[in-house]
Amino acid sequence: MSVHIAAKKGEIAETVLLPGDPLRAKYIAEKYLENPVQYNNVRGMMGFTGTYKGKKVSVQGTGMGIPSISIYATELITEYGCKNLIRIGSAGSYQKDVKIRDIVVAMATSTDSNINNLRFPGANFAPTASYELFAKATAAAKEKGIEFKAGNVMSSDTFYGDDKEAWKHWADFGILCVEMEAAGLYTLGAKYNVNTLAILTISDSLVTGEATTSEEREKTFNDMIEMALGTL
């Protein structure tokens, strides 16, 4: 048992899917895993282990934001020996050709978080995806006929920022979309030498103001989940 996860050693798989929403973790366990067992409910942050096509896999809610995902990722890596951490989350589009329901694989992350300024004062660390997981996830997508975009994404510390136009500057530099955790996850992957990846589904667009319905989110979230499970 770690501070925030109630599992015993060996109860969590080497590969863990990481949705922000713990209810999405429950949904994935119930819909995709064979013989799922819930190993965590500390703070309601549900975690499950089961098998997918016979391969052991876990799914763990992380909460929202870099501080929260950093707690779960650190404990999964250092206390449970997890080696492949795959965030599956929602994101807001910054580009007109990145449309609602599109899937974005984060090759790299930019961030307004201070997390790496604290680690590398006066310098910039570039949090990037694991090539191994990126290659496996995109190969799985091609095999299943799932379309995706790949590039640099924004991991923001704010969902409700004061400057409503600030995103446009990042958009000018080709950032595809905004979410709130991937930069923290990728940095921990580098620190502990484990594989990390973020696969995102566009749930809303800052360009057009559109947003998905819950039914649409479920279908496209399934594609993203199947990409992540396809890395096993």
Ligand SMILES: O=P(O)(O)O[C@H]1O[C@H](CO)[C@@H](O)[C@H]1O
């Ligand atoms: O859908 P999830 O995984 O929670 O991800 C996105 O949604 C939350 C904001 O609503 C943030 O956590 C953001 O990163």
Ligand SMILES: O=c1cc[nH]c(=O)[nH]1
């Ligand atoms: O962090 C997020 C997630 C979805 N949509 C946004 O605009 N921001």
